[in-house]
Amino acid sequence: MPDRRNPFEGVTDFVSELYRMRSLGIHGALETSADNPERTHASAWVPSTDILARGDDLVIRIELAGVDPADVDLRFSHGVLTVSGTRHAGEVPGDEGAEFLVRERYHGEFRRAITLPESVTSEQIEAAFEDGLVTITVQGAAADRDDTRIEVAHRTRPTRARRKPSTD
Template sequence: MAARRKRGNPFHGVMDMMSEMNRISDHMSSMDSATQTQPRGFADAWSPTTDIFARGTDLVVRSELPGVGSDDVDVTFSHGTLTISGERRRDDEGIVYYASERFWGAFRREIILPEGTGEEDVEANFDEGLLEITVRGAAEAAGPKRIRVRSKKRSEG
C-alpha cells in the first residue's frame, strides 16, 4: 500500500487580510450593529462567511448571503482579485427591534486568485442566498511553488 502524501492547504493565504479583519471585527461588535442607524459603506462593510475549496481542478468560492437578493450582489474580477460586494437591505419600517444580530448594509469580500487566472475562467451562480463562484483550472495553479535556496559562501579576506 502506497503511503499518502500529506498536502497542506494550497489556498492558505488567498483571503484578503482586510476582509478577514472586517469579518472578525463584525463578529466582535455584533451588538453595535443592532443600534446602527446609518448604512455601512465599503470602508466598514461586513464580510460574508466564505469557504474556498477545490473541486477537481477547479477552485470554488462559496459565500453565504441569506436575505440578499441576486440584484443586490456584485461579483467583479480585476488585477487578479475577485471581489464579492453588495448590500443586505432591511425592509421592515415600523418594526421595533429588541435584539438584532444579523448584519445589514454593505458587504464586501476580496479574494486574491492564482496568477494567470482570467475573467473567462470565472463563473458565478446565486441560488437561495448561496453564491457559488467557480474558477476553472485554478485549483492546480493555487499551490505553492517551491523556490530553491542556494548557499553562497562568503570569501573572507
Template sequence: MSDLYFGTDLFSEFDRLQQQMASLFGGFPFSIRSGRSGAFPQVNIGSTDDSIEIVAFAPGADPASLDVSIDKGLPTISGERGSAQPEAGDDTRTDAQERFVGAFRRVIELPQHADPDKVTARYTNGCLTVSIGKRETSKPRAITVQ
C-alpha cells in the first residue's frame, strides 16, 4: 500500500495549480512561440523555396488604411479597423465586445536570409498577404556530383 494519501482528487489539484499559475503569469507567454493574448492582427508565417509568406488576418480593415513598411529588416504592418456596428443611440448599451476596433501595429522579426528589397503585399478577403523574397545565396540549389 502506498504511503502517500491525497484527501481530494489528484487531477483536480493539478487543475487548480495550473489555474493559479496561469493567473500568476497572466498575460505572459509560456513559450517563446506563444503570441500575445489579444494581439491584432493575428498572423501566420511560413516559407517557400523562394519567399517568406506573412498572412495577417484583418477582416473589416479598409485596404487603404493598411500600411506595410520595412525598417532595419523588420516588417511592420499597421492600420486601423473601424466598427462594424452602426452608431449606437443613447438607449443602446454594449454588454460585450470581442471584436478589436482601432489602430493597430505589428512588427515581425525576419530570418537573416530574407531580402527586404523584394516585398509585395496584397489584401484579399480580409487577409493581408506579405511576400518577402529570400536572398539568392539562401535558396536551395542542386550540386552536380562528378
C-alpha cells in the first residue's frame, strides 16, 4: 500500500486550542462558584472536534451536547469553514438552589475554524445535527492531492580551527 500522507494534519484551529488552554489555566478544571460570568471570546469554550478522511470525503464531527441546533452557525469563506454558536446556561429541573461543587460543562459562545483545501467550494459541504453532534461532510476534500516535495539544502557551518595555546 502506498504511503498516504494526511493533507489535513494540523488543520484544526490553533488559536481555538490556545484559547482553551488559556481558559483552563485561568479558570482551572474546578470552578467552585455557580455565579461564574459568561465567558468572553478570549475564554470561550472549545468543543471537541474529530476530523477524518472517509474515502475521498473529509468528515468533521463537532460535539455540541446541550446546544440548540438553532444556535449553531456554519459559514464558509476564503477557504475557512467556521462553526460558531452559543450554549446557554440552562438550569436542569431539580437543580434549583443547588450549590455546584464542580462545574466543567462550559456555556457561552464557541468558535472553531478549519482551513480546507483551496479547491473546496461551498457546494461540496453538507452538515447535519443529530444527538448533540454536528457532522460536516466535505465531498472530495480528502482525495489524493498532487504534492511536490521540496528539497531542503543541507548547509554546514564551516568549523573554526582551534588555536593551539602558545607554549612561548
